[in-house]
Amino acid sequence: MFGEEYDVIVVGGGHAGAEATAAAANMGSKTLLVTMNLQTIGQMSCNPAMGGIAKGQIVREIDALGGYSGIITDKSAIQFKMLNKSKGPAMWSPRAQSDRMRFAEEWRLALERTPNVDFYQEMVNGLLIEDDKVVGVRTSLGLEIKGKSVILTNGTFLNGLIHIGEKQFGGGRAGEKAATGITEQLTQLGFESGRMKTGTPPRVDGRSLDYSKMIVQPGDEKPEKFSYSDTPILKTQRECHMTHTSKLVHDLLREGFDRSPMFNGRIKSIGPRYCPSIEDKINRFSDKDSHQMFIEPEGWDTVEVYVNGFSTSLPEDVQFKALRSVKGFEKVKFFRPGYAIEYDYFPPTQLKHTLETKLIDNLYFAGQINGTTGYEEAASQGLMAAINAHLKINEKEPFILKRDEAYIGVLIDDLITKGTEEPYRMFTSRAEYRTLLRQDNADLRLTPKGYEIGLAKKHRMEKMEDKLSKSKSFVEFFKQTSVLPEEINPILNEIESSPIRQSDKMFKLFSRPKVTMDHMLTLEPVTKFVKENNLNNEVLEQTEVQVKYSGYIAKEKVNADKLQRLESVKIPPNFDYKKLNSLSFEAREKLTAIQPVTISQASRISGVTPSDISVLLVYLGR
Structure with missing residues (x-):
């Protein structure tokens, strides 16, 4: 069945595996994706959303390098929000609600349309190793598939154990069996392994909810998108809603604490600190009588709803009773209860910065196997592992992003140098150069690098160069053009900013905190320049950031250059x-x-x- 030798074999079809498969194939490697279920490629195992604080920046970076996650998100989005707009641009983070079924479908179709990709559905339960080098994989049917490199992206499947109250059973996620054999082989080879935990909330029937008792959470009035390519912008959006737990809900949940696997010792591993279960929140924040819950639709047409903020492994009867006491959930019907899952991971200090293991040549780890949590973190690792696998087997220099170049660089450097004993989640606070690593300039930072290694295509490079050229000329226009007091003072008076007495350069006035691009666009010379040069919203946003934050950006660049000397x-x-x-x-x-x-x-x-x-x-x- 498999007479030929593949360049790259990817084990697992989640976010890391899908991104790895696409990247390796698009760079020219003959690639095989082996997964236990071809129907769940790109499955959103937890919440139906991409992006968020710092995570949105990662999706933009994946897209800028030539990955697929941003494109897939744009094609399947049902709502878009730019988070933290009240703060500086270093904190702005895009987030999209996705149609869960269409997201997975778009991933499957995108991979099927990618040349150099083969598929095979079966469990991989062993690696073929010769002289401390991986040479292929072995499947549960005993098939041996040869490959020059292997990328393991096993997610939560390695010896996965699902907990619901006092019940526990093997599984990689609800309805799917666990993967066995790989952990045991790797530990025999000298790898250190550990256990981690994550959880998910109940899914409920949206027809049984009373949304009139909840707070509407709409998308942005002018939604943006993730990809720098020509993907569609949302014209209509689905609403999300917000409600709250109460003291009664907390008391009902406490009644099941004696049967909670978290508190009775059944779960011994560490869960994600920044995405705690509802019982963990009640226990840790006992002074609070209420917690937010976000009610997120799973798609355009389905009635299934994700109850964000109510992750739990309590017994199903306790979950149901407590949830029925939440405002708007009085008649709720369950699709399935929430659960916790424990799984094997390998401390990432055992990896090089290329994500290749130190013990076995040409073997790469990506995603939750490295102790991370989140679709975006996993996808970025899959992308980087595939890039480096392709480069290594073609005897080229490795591709490593530095901390001042990308959030992806911060993520991998943190994992490799610091390790992690709890599921690692990316935050803007983890990046010391976040003013440089904004969501608006990921293409300017990374598309040239993606193009150089053969992943980002020529049209992406041309589009990035056009944006860079136009934004530079627009900044120069503001530096060179003056404005009269009678033209600008009405705007300055309106925003309670000091008026000017003589003409001054637009750049200087635009740099004031309360002056925005919308204000500047009311000036006839600015409007004329925008029309004559056909400037789009991306150019306008980039120009505004460069004008208003040029001092901060320059200062941070100096600090990054100092660090580079030690690098x-x-x-x-x-x-x-x-x-x-x-x-x-x-x-x-x-x-x-x-x-x-x-x-x-x-x-x-x-x-x-x-x-x-x-x-x-x-x-x-x-």
């Missing part, structure tokens, strides 16, 4: 840290285990102090 100081491979007695014991231990490639990476390892870095710099002649 250029390489540490020899397999460096023997034990011979440096001046290093602290903890530093020697951590540095030996993680084997950082540069001084900058070494400085970010927890337990490595500034004095340890000084010792290394002295030894390396710096």
